[in-house]
Amino acid sequence: MEILLITGLIIYIINYAIGWLLHFKIISMTKRTHQIFFAAIIVNLFVLLFYLDFLSAGFILCSLSLAMMLVLPFGKKGGIYHRIVSSTGFLFYLVFFILNRALLLN
Secondary structure, three states, X not given: OHHHHHHHHHHHHHHHHHHHXXXXXXXXXXXXXXXXXXXXXXXXXXXXXXXXXXXXXXXXXXXXHHHHHHXXXXXXXXXXXXXXHHHHHHHHHHHHHHHHHHHHHO
């Protein structure tokens, strides 16, 4: 599970940064490439759910992050909805990651 947590964080950070760089037109990228990162996050979150205790805090945070990623495409590409939902999903994952790391270290 540790490798899923770390790879999930790395992919999330890369995709989130790409989204903001695209928004400010600092970089350009094909839609397909951005979608590959997006799909990798969804797969990572889905697989993580199998390693978490059902209805635990980690399971709920991971599920909320996954839910945010699944509703993300319903907004206008790059619009305020897209930025709020992606930021919320990333925030849920960060809380999940930090809490999980803190519990593993104790």
